[in-house]
Amino acid sequence: MSGSTVTPWVIGNWKMNPVQADAQQLIQEFKELLQNNDISEQACRIGVAPVSIALMNVKAAFExxxxxxxTVAQDVSRIAGTGAYTGEVSAELLKDSQIQLVLVGHSERREIFADSPQILCEKVKNALNAGLTVVYCIGESLEQRDAGQAEQVVLQQICDIAPVVEAEQWKQIIVAYEPIWAIGTGKTASPEDAQSMHAAIREGLKQLTPYGQQMAILYGGSVKPENAVELAACPDINGALVxxxxxxxxxxxKIAQAFAETE
Structure with a gap:
């Protein structure tokens, strides 16, 4: 049984881009496209993850x-609440600003900023306890894939956070599978390979929670209009992290439209 009845999510991760003028133009152009042909939230949910200093402006612009x-935060502090933690933004402060979703565990955070499983557990726990929805990113390196360890690595990354997720909180988690070797490289897992991994992730989630069948599992890694339709047709791919x-x-x-129009 697939996850094909799950409402898809398409989330744009802007990373450390763009400057304000370009962001305003991007938002305006996207709003015009929606105005001409809107995408219902029942067909596909849409999100964008700007840099933290732009969260409130982007949220207001899309209202x-x-x-x-x-509007999705790109990261969250491992520290809860408020206090003397210069440079940090806690889950509670995001919630207070009516930001409802946050990315946790992106490979760039893991690799460049040394977000260990322990740190990710703290971030996930704080975000869930504050009532946020966590977009939890997982994925293997090319070396791990070539060594035949891809499934093992990805499923372990899910198991890493299981101890801090309470039974009902699995409903607040979206999983985003991004093979590290496909991020920003132009390379994309074939639809067959992506579906195979997503099916394995689905089975792993079902072992951890009764909600595993209903959880959205997004694909990320050089997603573009040219491959979105094929990816959207895969039964266990419930959207994209773009x-x-x-x-x-x-x-x-066009990517959001591809997932919205998939039967």
Missing amino acids: NAASPVH GGASLNAGSFY
Whole structure:
């Protein structure tokens, strides 16, 4: 049984882009596309993850869009609440600012900023306890894939956070599978390979929680309009975490449209 009845999510991860003027133009162009042909939230949920200093401006800019566009934080502090933690933004402060979703565990955070499983557990726990939805990113390196360890690595990354997720909180988690070797490289897992991994992730989630069948599992890694339709047709791929293509309004819209139109 697949996860094909799950409402898809398409989330644009803007990473450390763009400058304000370009962001305003990007938002305006995307809103115009939605105005001309809106995408219902029942068909596909849409989100964008800007840099932290732009969260509130982006949220405000999308409030009058023809279709809901959720604002997603790119990261969250391992520290809860408030206090003397210069440079940090806690889950509670995100919630207070009406930011409802947050990325945790992106490979760039794991690799460049040394987010260990322990740190990720603290971030996930704080975010869930504050009532946020966590977009939890997992994925293997090319070396791990070539060594035949891809499934083992990815499933272990899910198991890493299981001790801090309470039974009902699995409903607040979206999983994003991003093979590290496909992020920003132009390489993409074939639809067959992606579906195979997503099916394995689905089975792993079902072992951990009764909600595993209903959880959205997104694919990330050089997603673009040219491959979105094929990926959207895979039964266990419930959307996309989009990098570079989300910085082009037309490309991002076409990706969302591909998932919205999948039966």
